[in-house]
Amino acid sequence: xxxxxxxxxxxxxxxxxxxxxxxxxxxxxxxxxxxxxxxxxxxxxxxxxxxxxxxxxxxxxxxxxxxxxxxxxxxxxxxxxxxxxxxxxxxxxxxxxxxxxxxxxxxxxxxxxxxxxxxxxxxxxxxxxxxxxxxxxxxxxxxxxxxxxxxxxxxxxxxxxxxxxxxxxxxxxxxxxxxxxxxxxxxxxxxxxxxxxxxxxxxxxxxxxxxxxxxxxxxxxxxxxxxxxxxxxxxxxxxxxxxxxxxxxxxxxxxxxxxxxxxxxxxxxxxxxxxxxxxxxxxxxxxxxxxxxxxxxxxxxxxxxxxxxxxxxxxxxxxxxxxxxxxxxxxxxxxxxxxxxxxxxxxxxxxxxxxxxxxxx
Numbered sequence: 001x002x003x004x005x006x007x008x009x010x011x012x013x014x015x016x017x018x019x020x021x022x023x024x025x026x027x028x029x030x031x032x033x034x035x036x037x038x039x040x041x042x043x044x045x046x047x048x049x050x051x052x053x054x055x056x057x058x059x060x061x062x063x064x065x066x067x068x069x070x071x072x073x074x075x076x077x078x079x080x081x082x083x084x085x086x087x088x089x090x091x092x093x094x095x096x097x098x099x100x101x102x103x104x105x106x107x108x109x110x111x112x113x114x115x116x117x118x119x120x121x122x123x124x125x126x127x128x129x130x131x132x133x134x135x136x137x138x139x140x141x142x143x144x145x146x147x148x149x150x151x152x153x154x155x156x157x158x159x160x161x162x163x164x165x166x167x168x169x170x171x172x173x174x175x176x177x178x179x180x181x182x183x184x185x186x187x188x189x190x191x192x193x194x195x196x197x198x199x200x201x202x203x204x205x206x207x208x209x210x211x212x213x214x215x216x217x218x219x220x221x222x223x224x225x226x227x228x229x230x231x232x233x234x235x236x237x238x239x240x241x242x243x244x245x246x247x248x249x250x251x252x253x254x255x256x257x258x259x260x261x262x263x264x265x266x267x268x269x270x271x272x273x274x275x276x277x278x279x280x281x282x283x284x285x286x287x288x289x290x291x292x293x294x295x296x297x298x299x300x301x302x303x304x305x306x307x308x309x310x311x312x313x314x315x316x317x318x319x320x321x322x323x324x325x326x327x328x329x330x331x332x333x334x335x336x337x338x339x340x341x342x343x344x345x346x347x348x349x350x351x352x353x354x355x356x357x358x359x360x361x
Contacts, residue, residue, distance in 0.1 A: 035064055035088065040108060040137055049133055049148040049157035054088065054112060059130070059154045061114055066091065068230065069216075070223055072209040073245050074261045077346040078115060079180050080172075081131070082124065086112040087205070089232040097224075097235035099243070100287060102202045103210075111136040111202055120171040131166060132184045133157050136202050143200045147184050162186050180343050196274050203269045207236075208243035208286065245286065248352055259356035260286055262349055263294075263324075266338060282313055295324055296360070305334055316360035325353060 036053045039046045046052055056062045063069060067088045075083065089095055090108040098104055105111075113134045119127035130150040137144050148157035149164050163186035169179040210227075213220045224242065227233035236242070245261035246253030263271075264286035270277040271284040280301050283293040292298045295313035300306075300323060308326040315321040327337035328350050336342070 035066060037090070037108065040110060041139055043139065043141070043144070045144075045146045045159055045161075047159055049135075052110075052135070054086070054110065054135075058156070061116075061130075063112075067110075067112070068227070068232070069214070070205070070210065071212070071214055072204050072265070073212045074209060074248055074265045075204065076265055076341060077349055078341050079168075079182060079344055080121075080170075080178070080346075081115040081117060081182075082128070084114040084116065085204075087232075088112070094232055094234045095227070097207060097233065097237070099207065102204075102206050103233065105138050105202075107138050107140055109138045111205065117168055117170045121173050122171065122175070129168070130154055130157070131168065131182060132160075132164075143202065145187070145200070149184055160184055183340075183343065185340060196269075204265065208245050209265065211239065211242050211244040243286075248349065255356055255359065259352055260284075260294075262352055266349065270338070295322075305332075308335070314357055314360065317358060319354040319357040322357050325350070325357060328353060 034053065036046075036051060039052050049055075050058060054064055054067055056064045061084045063086050067086050070085050070087055072085070087105075088110040089106065093106040093108065095106065095109065096104040114130055115132050115134075116128050116130045118124045119129070132150065133148045135146050135148070137146070147160050147163065149160045149166075150157045164184040166182045166184070167179070168182045169177060172178050207224060210223045212223060214223045214226065216226065221229075222239060224233065224236050224239070228236050245264070246258050248258050248262050250258065263284040268284040268286070269275060271280065271282050272278065272288075273283060281293070282295055282298065283290075284295075288294045296316065298313045299311060300313060306327065307323050310321055310323045310326055312321070313323045319325045324337075327335055329345060330336040331343065331345060333339070
C-alpha cells in the first residue's frame with residue numbers, strides 16, 4: 001500500500017468519524033427535552049420543578065440550553081444563603097433595557113433563584129444542600145411567583161404554596177457552627193415584597209446590579225453585553241452610560257455609594273413612593289437625592305416599638321440613635337427590617353450602615 005493511498009484511507013476514516021460524532025451529538029440533543037413552555041404559561045403551577053425542564057442537571061444546578069446564569073453586584077440578604085440565579089427569555093424574544101427599574105422581560109420569561117447552604121462555608125463548592133428554588137414567571141396576566149422545596153435526596157423540588165420551615169446548620173467562614181430555622185415564604189409573603197404600585201414585579205435584575213462581569217464557560221464578560229450578544233436583551237447603551245453600584249465589601253469604593261446600594265436592594269422594594277411602605281415617607285431607592293427622604297434627620301411618621309423611642313431614621317454621626325440601625329440590629333418580628341427574608345442579623349450589612357451613619361455630618 002503506497003503512502004498516498006494510506007493517506008486517503010485515513011482521511012476517509014476521519015470523515016466517517018466526524019459524521020458519526022455529529023450524528024451522536026444530534027441524537028443527544030434530541031434526547032434533551034426542550035423547556036416546557038406550556039407549563040410556564042399556564043396559570044396553574046407545575047407540581048414539581050422538573051416539569052418545567054429548566055435544568056439539564058437539577059442537583060448540580062446546571063441550566064438547560066437557553067437558560068442563562070447571572071449574578072447581582074449587591075444582593076438581598078437571606079440568612080447568608082448562597083443563591084444560584086438564572087434567567088430564561090423565550091427564543092426570538094428580547095428583554096428591554098431600563099435605566100432605573102427592572103429590565104422589561106417579555107411574556108414567557110422566567111427568573112430562577114435557588115437558595116442553598118454549603119455544609120462548610122470555607123469549602124463553598126462541597127456538600128451543598130439545596131433548600132428551595134423560586135420561580136418568577138412572566139405570564140399573560142403578569143408575573144407569578146412559586147416556591148419549590150427540595151427533597152432530602154436532592155433529586156426534586158416540590159411546590160409549596162403555603163411556604164415551609166426547615167432547620168439548617170453550617171460552619172461559617174470563621175469555623176463557627178451556625179443554626180437557623182429557615183423560612184420559605186408563602187404566596188402572600190412574596191406579594192408583600194414584590195408589589196410595585198399595584199403590580200407584582202421582580203426586584204433584583206436592574207441594569208445597575210447586572211452591570212458587572214460574570215465568569216461564563218467561555219470566560220468573563222459583562223452581563224449586559226453578554227445578554228445583548230445572545231440576542232436576549234436590547235437597548236443597552238454604552239456601558240459608560242449605564243449606572244453601576246459597588247460591592248458592599250469593596251472598601252476601596254465610596255462608602256456612601258456602598259451603603260446606598262445596600263439599602264437599595266435590601267429595603268427599597270418596599271421603601272419607595274410606589275412601594276408597600278410608601279406611607280412611611282422613607283424612600284431608599286439608589287436614585288433618591290433628597291436627604292430627608294432617605295432618612296437624614298427625618299422623624300418617623302409613627303412612633304412605637306418600631307422606632308425604639310428614637311427621634312430620627314438617621315441621626316448623623318450617631319448610628320445607635322438611628323431607627324434604621326435599630327431595626328437592622330433587631331430580630332424581633334415586630335421591629336426588625338426587612339420584615340421577611342431573614343431571621344438573623346446581617347453583621348456585615350449592619351457594620352456598613354453603622355460606619356456610614358457614623359461618618360455622616
